[in-house]
Amino acid sequence: MISSGDSMAQADDESVLRDTGTPRDTGTLGKLMVLLDLVTHADAPLRFTDILALANQPRGTLHRQLGHLVEEGLIELDAEGRYAPGLRLLDFASRSWARNEFRLIAAPHLAALHRRTGETVHLGVLRGSSIIYLDKVEGHQPVRMYSQIGNASPCYCTGVGKAALSILPSDKLRELLPSLRFTRFTPATHVNAETLLVEIGEIASAGHAFDREEHEAGICCVAAPIWSDDGSFIGGVSVTGPAYRLSMELLHEWAVPIQVTARKIMDEMRIRLGPRR
């Protein structure tokens, strides 16, 4: 059974938010964030030795670093000596989400699009080479929002991601491409920049993008980009569902209402955030 119609491939790509090619110049913080990434992106709690093997750090250094992260509540050390993500992260995130203006503006439009289509609607924003899902409107099931909201997925195999890439200025796109680490999630996943670029060109002229089971088998979607003129927001909105229910015809039919929704959100953002952006 398909649980909710969105891609749940959460732990299958390492460290998507960290531009692994370009090590950041953030001193001590950067080193600690690498560790936090390791612990939060692992499939299960890690023991000291596991982290020692993954992080390239001497024992003494690693021990103190983990100690600091635990002390601050960013990771937690259980009674079996295993490190897991800390709950303090939830407090930070709930505030980050609650106040996000893009999400607040988009919310009613997502609801309307959900009423129109009856399928799951997602709002995502581009950060680095990942799409972070900011909101979701879903039908009937008791929603488990955290399972998708906040989740970072690769941009090259999601509808919202490809829509976002399609409106990126060409210099920004050229900058981003080398940082992509293509992973074949399904037979339809793009695995090189060439085929991806061809499709991005098509998306740019059409104004909407499809995900033809590229991130998760059996799941497809249609998406439209959302952006601000100054490039400070780049994201998109999508309608997602199981392939057996959503024919390509139906997805094509929805392309227009999705673009209209995207347009409405952009117009409102322009009013709220000032016309310069």
Add this chain to the structure above:
Amino acid sequence: MISSGDSMAQADDESVLRDTGTPRDTGTLGKLMVLLDLVTHADAPLRFTDILALANQPRGTLHRQLGHLVEEGLIELDAEGRYAPGLRLLDFASRSWARNEFRLIAAPHLAALHRRTGETVHLGVLRGSSIIYLDKVEGHQPVRMYSQIGNASPCYCTGVGKAALSILPSDKLRELLPSLRFTRFTPATHVNAETLLVEIGEIASAGHAFDREEHEAGICCVAAPIWSDDGSFIGGVSVTGPAYRLSMELLHEWAVPIQVTARKIMDEMRIRLGPRR
């Protein structure tokens, strides 16, 4: 109209997760986390000068610290030069939440309790002197989970918080009390340790706690504690709703099913996590 029956007082207490009395020995990380706390707990995006006034740091130092936090995506600097919480926090948190064992074990029991009572059910865990809400089961409204999940509330004025305090060993309780900063949210809020301790004693013998509109006017709840023998989990489960609908009689009636739910969750945790705990 009461939106969802749970307390939305999110930004009314400063830095609840940080034990302000005892400055942590976490070196550079600790100083950066103070800043992240400031930015995430503020009501609106802050400008450099605002943060300069709040943080006790020289200009040059603060500038570099904020730069590092921005570079890592923990906070974001908008086009107007204002600092806001960063979306990377969402990615960290979604993973922290998705894998949390306590929540996974409790989820079906929360759903059952919700069916039994028809009101909003919360799961919370004690961290420092705050309750962090881990999950929520709500009725009919389109749920906005992040608005409550992840939110940290004071322990002295919430049902789950007082229930948690009631099973704390007395030495731990004595340790925690001095760190409490009592804020009068409503006329019923405890504002000193004395009256709180009296009620905690009553809760300990009864096995359940009430929130009689102590955190938010018009909202009350009944809660039962959940704990592991080794003290590694201390939290609780609660049923919350508007006072006009939930008489004290009704809350008393629900005390038993809530304690049964708490017991079931504890039993299952003991099986899953090993009998020692």
Add this chain to the structure above:
DNA sequence: GCTGTGAATTCCATTATTTGGAACTTAATT
């Protein structure tokens, strides 16, 4: 109960980063 093995933790001289005051640049205001 003793011993051996691997894991985790502590120690401290060396090294690298952070610090903070001041000078400087930029943006906004009169």
Add this chain to the structure above:
DNA sequence: AATTAAGTTCCAAATAATGGAATTCACAGC
């Protein structure tokens, strides 16, 4: 154009992080 405030950069001194080695701890096998 002048004035003031806001934000940014610089660098010697102060502080914190580093990492190799020694120590302690946990536990399985004898």
